[in-house]
Amino acid sequence: MYYTRVSNGQPQVVAYAQGDVTGDGVLDQVYLTGIQTPDSPFVQNITLVVQDGNTGYMSSVALSDNTGYDPTLFLGDFSGNGVDDIMISINTGGSGAIMYHYIYSYLDNMAQLMFDFNVYNDEYQYEVTYQDYYKVEVISQKNNMKYMIDISTRDSEYLDEIYDPNGQLISPISGFVNPLSGLYPVDFDSNGVYELLAYQKIAGRYNADGLGYVLNTLAWQGDGFELQNQNIAIWGMDNIE
Numbered sequence: 001m002y003y004t005r006v007s008n009g010q011p012q013v014v015a016y017a018q019g020d021v022t023g024d025g026v027l028d029q030v031y032l033t034g035i036q037t038p039d040s041p042f043v044q045n046i047t048l049v050v051q052d053g054n055t056g057y058m059s060s061v062a063l064s065d066n067t068g069y070d071p072t073l074f075l076g077d078f079s080g081n082g083v084d085d086i087m088i089s090i091n092t093g094g095s096g097a098i099m100y101h102y103i104y105s106y107l108d109n110m111a112q113l114m115f116d117f118n119v120y121n122d123e124y125q126y127e128v129t130y131q132d133y134y135k136v137e138v139i140s141q142k143n144n145m146k147y148m149i150d151i152s153t154r155d156s157e158y159l160d161e162i163y164d165p166n167g168q169l170i171s172p173i174s175g176f177v178n179p180l181s182g183l184y185p186v187d188f189d190s191n192g193v194y195e196l197l198a199y200q201k202i203a204g205r206y207n208a209d210g211l212g213y214v215l216n217t218l219a220w221q222g223d224g225f226e227l228q229n230q231n232i233a234i235w236g237m238d239n240i241e
Contacts, residue, residue: 012036014043019075021106026053028106030086032071033060041069046090050106061111062096064118065100069093073234075199076185078114079220080193081132083107085114087185089240097201115225120198124216128202130176131166134159136175136211138202140230143144147232149202188217195219195228202232210235 015032022028030053035042046068047062068090068162075084083105090100103115127139136151139145151159164170182199202211212234218225 009035011045011047013045014046015071015073017073017075017086020053021075021084021086022052022109023081023083023107024052024054030073030075032073032088034066034071042093043068043071043090046071046088047112048086048088048102048104050086050109050111052109057109059109059111061104063088063100064116065090068100074185076194077192077193078103078185078225079105081107083230087183089183097181098179099181099183101180101186106186114220115196116185117183122212124198124200124214126177126200126202126214128177128204128211130162130169130173130175130204132163132169134163136204138177138214138232140214143227143230145230149232149234151204151211153237156159171216173205173238175202175209175211177202178207181213186217196225 034046074087184195217229
C-alpha cells in the first residue's frame with residue numbers, strides 16, 4: 001500500500017479499488033488518501049494515488065476540493081476505450097446534501113480530468129419561479145427547456161402563505177436548484193460503457209422546501225460529457241379515496 005492506516009494527523013488510505021486504469025491489461029491499485037479526523041468520517045487533504053500494477057510506479061493527483069465525508073471510488077469505462085476511469089465522490093456534509101465529484105482518466109499513467117463538479121454546476125443553471133394557480137415553473141438554461149410543477153396538493157397552511165383565496169400569488173417568489181447532490185454511474189444501454197445520472201434538488205422558498213429533482217443523463221462525446229436526457233422528478237402523495 002502507498003499509505004497505511006495511521007493517526008496523529010498523518011495521511012491514511014480512506015478508499016481503495018482495483019482495476020486496469022493505465023490501459024496495459026494489468027490490474028492497478030487505486031487509493032484515496034487523506035487525514036482522518038479522529039472519531040469522525042471527516043477527511044482532509046484527500047488525494048488520488050495510483051500504483052501501476054505492472055511497474056509499481058506510484059503517482060498522485062491533488063484534488064481542488066479535497067475535504068469532506070466518506071470519500072468513495074468507482075472504477076468503470078466512461079469513454080468507451082475499454083479502460084477503467086476513476087470516479088471520486090465526496091460528501092460535503094451540508095444540509096443541501098451537496099457532493100463533490102471528479103472523474104479521471106489515467107491512461108498511460110497520465111491523469112486527465114474528464115468531469116469536474118464545479119464545471120458542471122457552472123454550466124447547468126436553472127430558474128425556479130412560482131406561478132399563479134399553484135404552479136412552479138422550472139427553466140433549464142442549458143437546453144432551454146421548461147417544466148411545470150403542480151403544488152396544489154401541498155397543505156393549506158403552506159399554500160395560504162403564498163396564494164390569495166383566488167389562487168393568485170400574494171407576492172413574487174423565486175426558488176432555486178441546488179448544485180450536484182448525487183452523480184451515479186449507470187450503463188443504460190448495457191454496452192459496458194457507463195453514462196452519468198446527475199441529481200439536483202429543486203427547492204422553493206428555502207432549502208428544506210423541496211419540490212423535486214432535476215435528473216440529467218450525461219454521456220461522453222469525445223472531449224466531454226454531453227446532456228442526453230433531462231427529466232424532472234417529483235414526490236408522490238398518499239392515494240386516499
